[in-house]
Amino acid sequence: MVLSEINHLNLPEKYFENCITYNILNYFNNKLGFKLFPFSISQNMEHKYGFDFGYKYIDDFFAIQYKKPIYVNNIAKWAINIDQLKTILSMGLGKKVYYCFPDFNRVDLWYLGLDYSFFTRADRLYTYLNNTRKKSVKKDDPIVQNWSETVNDGLLGLKKEHQTILSMLDELKDNNLYNILSQIAGAKEELIIFSVLEERDERK
Secondary structure: OOHHHHOOOOOOHHHHHHHHHHHHHHHHHHHOOOOOEEEEOOHHHHHHHOOOEEEEEOOEEEEEEEOOOEEEOOEEEEEOOHHHHHHHHHOOOOOOEEEEEEOOOOHHHHHHHHHHEEEEEHHHHHHHHHHHOOOEEOOOOOOOEEHHHHHHOOOOOOOHHHHHHHHHHHHOOOOOHHHHHHHHHOOHHHHHHHHHHHHHHHHO
């Protein structure tokens, strides 16, 4: 193998699972001070539940179904297996499973995987495909979001005011005020735990 071959690899779906998982863990750990615990499932379980990879936090989880990009005239699209999507919804996971649409095919973008990936929640994807009769999506489709939009849209069920606090703390991370504000607001991980549990109690 030579360098030119590496630069033009046809990356498999498994590569994107590993790359995006690595970057998601770093995002939550380094930017939010919050640890996620990833887990993979067997092919039999994937057939049953419809997703590739899960991410446990506190006493809950979210999951991602990864889709490999298909390039036509240098424009990416992602084919959707509607039966797999129906499986996700039939298991009651429509709001817990997200589809990930990576828009890159170069190994040197490993550390920027989230910047080059798009997401949508399974229940929204099903409604969109059902209404439009499409069998694939592109990044300019209205249900597709970038990573920041996905997190801010309630990935962990966080309340908007707590998301704002976390964002402010993250922006101040390199500022001397960060430590002071962190102490006032409480540890970020404790804030997230409180927020998720409080949200869950209100739903009961």
